[in-house]
Structure formats: structure tokens, C-alpha cells
Amino acid sequence: MANQSTIVIKLGGTTGVDFSSICTNAAELLKQGQKLVFVHGGSAEANALGKALGTPPKFITSPSGYTSRYTDRKTLDVFLMAVNGKVNSLLTEQLHKLGINAFGLSGMDGKLMIATRKDAIQSVENGKRKIIHDDYTGKIKQVNVTLLEMLLDAGYLPVISPVAVSMAGEALNVDADRVAAMVASALKAETLILLTAAPGLMEKFPDETTVIKSIPQAKLAAALLMAQGRMKKKILGAGEALQGGVARVIIADGRVEKPISNALSGSGTTIQ
């Protein structure tokens, strides 16, 4: 298939992940003819911008105890400024400075990513259940793979922000790890690399010497139990990507030199 050689890379936004090393490494791989797609997050930038503008982030707790961001309309506007106007624009610029013809886009552009809006969310506040209706968060249902292939064939490096469009045309905040998984699946990518501020999935978190080298798809459920915090979403995303036809997912360190090559040569946790 045309896309078997495409690698999708998710750049984690956590402190320590070295965008500069990732971009330099990407430039080397692109020169060798490798096709790449970048996906980034931006929660930290959105939180910081929201604080600076007097709309600090809000979080909700689900009845089952999960905490997630509450994106009301004001928060969505701040989120768009942070992820599209800051993270995406600056990453695209950084790549251009290295001679890479980057193409920044959000999931709204050309309906790259259509998501269903979570229009009624249960939340627990001070022990009381509440239904929230004005949340602009979504779950991706469809990726416009024709558009992505058009950009790749034209020689561009797509740089995708975690924003999707609803069926009603609204902008929605979507999870960047899941974006990366959906994009990799749509492209039937050879490899999905999730670069983060950790060396991989650790058997005994936070002991970095306990990184698990390899997880077969059949053991993902056990790995999900082992994963802490944000790592859970990465494991979920990995499962989705494998089910979607991606050959392997690597969770690897984004804080090192040549993080992409490093992951490809066996560092981190490979799930296949």
C-alpha cells in the first residue's frame, strides 16, 4: 500500500519533550524519503493562556472518578488560540526553519477530523450529580484520509492540532493521543510513535529502569491496569491504532537526542 511507509508521530506537550530534537531528527528522515505526519497537543499552553487571560482551566469529575477538562465556549476560544495559534503555528515555523515544508492544520480544515460532541456529561460536584451541556469536547469518528494523502503526495509534512469539527460545524477539543491513533489508522501507517516525557511504559512507575520492551496486542488489557495517569490514554490509543490496521505503536522518550530514530531502533515500549 502507498502508505505502509508513513510514520505518525505524536509530540507530547509535557515539560522535557524536546521539540527541537524531534524536528531536527524529522528533517533527516524526510531527506531519506520517509513520509511523516505530526500530531501535537497543547493542554499546558491552553491552561497557561487561560490563566493569563483570566479564564483558568476547569475540570470535571465523572461519577466513575475520572477527571477531565471542562471546555465551555470561553475555554474553547482560549484552547483554539493556544493550540492553533501558538503550538501549531510555532511548530510549523520551527520546521520551516529547518527547510521542511510543513503544513499546519486543525481537524476543522477540509473536515480533516469529524467528531461527535459529548453533549451531556455527568459530573460530580461536592457529592452531587450534575449534567453539563455546554462542553465542547469530542470523540473522533472520521478522518479525511483523501486530504491527508493529497498533502503527503504533494510533499508536505502535515502538522495536526487536536481540534475536530462536529456534524453541526462546531470546533471541538479532542484528545491528541487519540487523534494520533485515528490518523495512523486512517493512513494504515506502518508505525505510530508516541513521544513523551518518559522512557516508555514502566512496570513499576516511576522507576525508569522497569520499562517494558514489548507488549503483544493480546496483553493490552493488563498493560492498561499498569499504566498511570496520561499513560492510560496512550495505551487506549495504541489499542485503537492496532485495531485500525497500524503495524506497531511505540511509546518512547521525547527528551533525548534523535527521539524518532531512537524509538525506531528499539527504545521505548513497542506494542504490536
Next chain:
Amino acid sequence: MANQSTIVIKLGGTTGVDFSSICTNAAELLKQGQKLVFVHGGSAEANALGKALGTPPKFITSPSGYTSRYTDRKTLDVFLMAVNGKVNSLLTEQLHKLGINAFGLSGMDGKLMIATRKDAIQSVENGKRKIIHDDYTGKIKQVNVTLLEMLLDAGYLPVISPVAVSMAGEALNVDADRVAAMVASALKAETLILLTAAPGLMEKFPDETTVIKSIPQAKLAAALLMAQGRMKKKILGAGEALQGGVARVIIADGRVEKPISNALSGSGTTIQ
């Protein structure tokens, strides 16, 4: 030619220009098979965001008395957030809500617009001349027309922000009226419409009853002398567009119902 029927529309950012009317009107025209390209500004949004974040806009005065925005690196970052993350994202969303498959992009994406950076600008402060080196402002030299045609042929409505990329890969603030003129020229568009908070070029500004219906290309120099403030840039842009092969430029009112259809049916100032 394939693009003779394309209309490029510049949406002025001044108070009063009705984005909602423009978008609704665009939806009607697109249904009739009309190809459109949108170009927007964002200076007012950038100024407001800069103030909110503690980096108010700075201006410089050239030795010949012209005042222009001074875009140091910090101001550029705010500018990118405002024009890419706010104006472009929200306009793209607004179009999607009307069922239009909009495609927001800046001039960095796929090198849509390459500009030369003004790397040494003379400024006069308190009567003293000064050279400014850290200004991120540019003049567009090249438009990637292949990319624009690819997006138009795929059925998208390109929505372009006033950001270009330098030869060194830097993001640059560019003038939106000139962007519209360069894009219209590159596409050999039939018509360029500059929608603004005025009914057209007025012979006796600000008397709105003195709008000039029509200006032949040969009389643009005289029109330039008549134009006040921002209108000067529109007249300059109009001249560039006509020289670039655009059939006609219309400066028309963006504050009315159906502003595009209104301009096409003879309102405003037509330059050809």
C-alpha cells in the same frame, strides 16, 4: 482559464464589517457553483490580545512620516495567536456551521506565501533616526498557486490569514489587503472584492454620498491621493491586482446584507 470564475474576498476587520452576512452570502454563491477564496486581517484582535497579555502594540514612524506596526518577536507570537488561533479558527468554524467546507491556512502552510523580511527599518523617535532589526514584517514575493488550486479543486473554501514565511523559514506579519491582491493575481481571479466599513472610495471623505462608482486603471494615481488612511493600501493593492491579471477590483461595504452580491451588482467602487 480554470480560475476565471474565482472570486477573492478580503474581509476587513474594522468594527461594523459583518462576518455573519458575508459568510451567509458566500454559502449561497458556493451553492451556485461559484469558487471563492477568503482572506482576512486581524490587527484589531492582535492589539486587543497584546493588551490583555501585557504586550500592547508598538508602532514606528518612517522618516517619510508613515506609521506602521512594529512586530518584534513577542508581538509576532501574539499576532500568530490572534490571527491564526482566533480570527482564522473562528471564521473557519463559522463557515462550517453554515455547511461550507472551509479550509483555514496561513501563508506558512505548504509555503502558501513566501515573503521577504524587512530586515532593517528606519524609524524616527523623538526626532532621532533609528534602525530596527528585529521586525517580523514582510512583503509577499510568491504565492503557491498549485496549492490553492488543489484546495479549490477538492471543493474547499480556502480561508487565508495574513502570515507569510520568509526564505529563512520565519513567520512574518504581512498586510492583508496586499495578501488578497497577490492571491487574486496568482489565481488570475475574475474579481477581487475588498469588503470594508465604508461604502467605497469617497471623493470627499467621510461623506458617504460621494462614493466614486468607477475608476479606470489609468487614474489610480489620482485615486491614491484622494484615499485616506487604510484606504491607501486598498488602492495600492487594487493596482497590484490589476497588473497581476485580475479583471476588476471592487471596494465595497462589508456592513450590509449580502455584501458580496451587493458588490457584484454594482455597489461600491469598481476599479478596472
